[in-house]
Amino acid sequence: MKQRNVYSVGQINTYIRNMFAQDFMMNHVAVRGEVSDCKYHSSGHIYFTLKDETGVLKAIMFRTQAARGLPFRMKEGDRVVVIGAIRIYERDGKYQLYAEEISREGAGLLYQKFMETKKELEEMGMFAEEYKQPIPRFVSRVGVVTAPTGAAVRDIQNISHRRNPYVQMILYPALVQGEYAAASIVQGIHALEAKNVDVIIVGRGGGSMEDLWAFNEEIVARAIFECPIPIISAVGHETDFTIADYVADLRAPTPSAAAELAVFEVDRVLDMLQNGRELLMRRLQQQIEKKRSFLREYQLRLQNLHPKNQLLQKRQYLTDQEEALERKMQEILRQKRHRLEMYAARLEGVSPLKKLQGPYAFLADSDGKPLQQAAKLHPGDHFTAHMLDGTIEAEVRQIKKKE
Numbered sequence: 001m002k003q004r005n006v007y008s009v010g011q012i013n014t015y016i017r018n019m020f021a022q023d024f025m026m027n028h029v030a031v032r033g034e035v036s037d038c039k040y041h042s043s044g045h046i047y048f049t050l051k052d053e054t055g056v057l058k059a060i061m062f063r064t065q066a067a068r069g070l071p072f073r074m075k076e077g078d079r080v081v082v083i084g085a086i087r088i089y090e091r092d093g094k095y096q097l098y099a100e101e102i103s104r105e106g107a108g109l110l111y112q113k114f115m116e117t118k119k120e121l122e123e124m125g126m127f128a129e130e131y132k133q134p135i136p137r138f139v140s141r142v143g144v145v146t147a148p149t150g151a152a153v154r155d156i157q158n159i160s161h162r163r164n165p166y167v168q169m170i171l172y173p174a175l176v177q178g179e180y181a182a183a184s185i186v187q188g189i190h191a192l193e194a195k196n197v198d199v200i201i202v203g204r205g206g207g208s209m210e211d212l213w214a215f216n217e218e219i220v221a222r223a224i225f226e227c228p229i230p231i232i233s234a235v236g237h238e239t240d241f242t243i244a245d246y247v248a249d250l251r252a253p254t255p256s257a258a259a260e261l262a263v264f265e266v267d268r269v270l271d272m273l274q275n276g277r278e279l280l281m282r283r284l285q286q287q288i289e290k291k292r293s294f295l296r297e298y299q300l301r302l303q304n305l306h307p308k309n310q311l312l313q314k315r316q317y318l319t320d321q322e323e324a325l326e327r328k329m330q331e332i333l334r335q336k337r338h339r340l341e342m343y344a345a346r347l348e349g350v351s352p353l354k355k356l357q358g359p360y361a362f363l364a365d366s367d368g369k370p371l372q373q374a375a376k377l378h379p380g381d382h383f384t385a386h387m388l389d390g391t392i393e394a395e396v397r398q399i400k401k402k403e
Contacts, residue, residue: 013090020095026086031057031097032105035078046074050082050097059084061099069101071114071209073239079105110209114216118243121218126225132249133230135261136198138269141168142262143192143200143229145185148173152205152234152255159259164266170195176204181214186223193229200227201258202244203234215242224248234258362386374399 007015020026033050040046044063049056059082061070074080084099103111121127142160146152153171160169172188175181185202192200202224204212214220215235224231224247233248234255245251252258303309363371364384371383377396385392 009093010090013088013093016095017088017090020086020088028083029086029097030081030083032081033057033079035074035076035080038074038076038078046070046099048074050080058094058096059099060096061102065100069099069115071111071239071241072104074102081105081111104209110213114209114243117216117218117221118246121221121243121247126221127246131225135230135232135250138264139167139198139262141170141195141197143170143172143195143197145172145174145188145192145200145202146204146255147176150205152203155254155256156201156234156259159256160263163260163263166266167263170197176214177207177211178214182217182220185214185220189223189227189231193227197229199262200229200231201234201252201255201262202231202248203252203255203258204236205255206237206240212236212240212242215244217243220244221247232258232262361392374401 031050033052036049036051036056038046038048044066046061046066048059048061050059051057061084069083081103082097082099083101084097086095087098088095101111101115125131144153144156146156148171157169160167170192172191174188175184189200189202202215204215206212212235215233221243224233224244230249232250232252233242233244234252234257235242235244238253250261252261362385364386365371365376366382366384368384371377377383377399379396379398381396383394383396385394
């Protein structure tokens with residue numbers, strides 16, 4: 001018996017996946033059916049099932065594809081045409097449709113034209129973020145291109161007046177539906193551009209893709225892209241997307257939201273100004289107090305550095321030095337006087353006059369030299385005896401030597 005090749009489950013699933021990948025039809029297929037089990041996951045992915053009277057087909061649309069290829073919110077029972085690729089999910093061994101574009105059935109050709117125009121303009125860079133202008137925060141003149149009657153213009157007027165009654169609204173009554181709508185919208189943009197408004201709102205209320213088609217026309221997209229004034233698109237409901245939404249500097253989900261984005265709330269600004277004024281006054285008061293403190297400090301320093309004050313200080317310094325010098329001199333005099341007294345006492349102890357005050361005399365020879373020894377005299381010699389009250393001239397008559 002011939003031995004058979006045995007494969008793993010993973011190998012079989014991989015083989016089938018490669019078969020799907022090599023099949024051109026499976027890589028780009030359009031499937032018509034009714035939506036069932038539609039679930040919008042928190043991640044942004046959409047899981048759903050397409051069904052008809054013959055069977056069902058599991059499908060998934062990832063968040064990135066949904067942002068570009070799903071212009072409405074899909075729900076249970078919608079009849080749609082899904083363009084995508086058939087792939088096998090190897091883990092479960094199940095194939096499913098990976099959706100890239102979804103349109104409502106009946107609008108297939110129109111939707112295909114929408115996608116072609118969108119792709120062409122996107123490749124030209126008209127959707128690029130670097131070309132989008134910032135919306136001014138504070139505006140005084142707002143231009144509106146929309147139908148003169150209808151809920152859209154009333155919503156814009158009411159919300160604008162409520163938020164800031166001082167903002168001037170300039171309406172260009174345009175056709176927003178029908179054969180001549182696109183040209184009318186372009187004329188409205190050019191007219192408001194000539195009025196030099198601060199921002200332009202271009203939009204209308206909700207409707208089908210056919211009703212909103214004027215905002216998918218290329219001439220409208222180019223007029224929005226080339227306008228030097230920032231433009232806010234406000235076409236249809238939140239789930240409606242048009243070419244104008246992608247080209248505009250800012251997309252608003254509804255005309256009411258466009259008015260809120262364009263017109264600043266004056267009460268809030270006044271509150272901000274009041275808060276800023278109070279903060280400025282507090283800061284100014286703090287600065288004034290700080291400068292006053294510096295001024296007082298500088299005033300004290302200036303007083304200290306004033307020539308008159310300097311003279312007073314120098315005079316006081318000289319007075320202190322004079323007193324110190326006098327004290328020093330008195331101290332030195334006391335020391336000298338004390339020393340002099342000591343020397344005087346010592347001198348008094350050895351003074352001849354002190355001796356002469358008693359029964360003593362100072363003897364000197366004829367030459368005036370002191371006589372200290374009797375042996376130096378001879379009989380007949382003359383000498384002088386000095387006493388306290390006078391002098392005696394004497395002659396030696398006899399000398400007695402002491403044994």
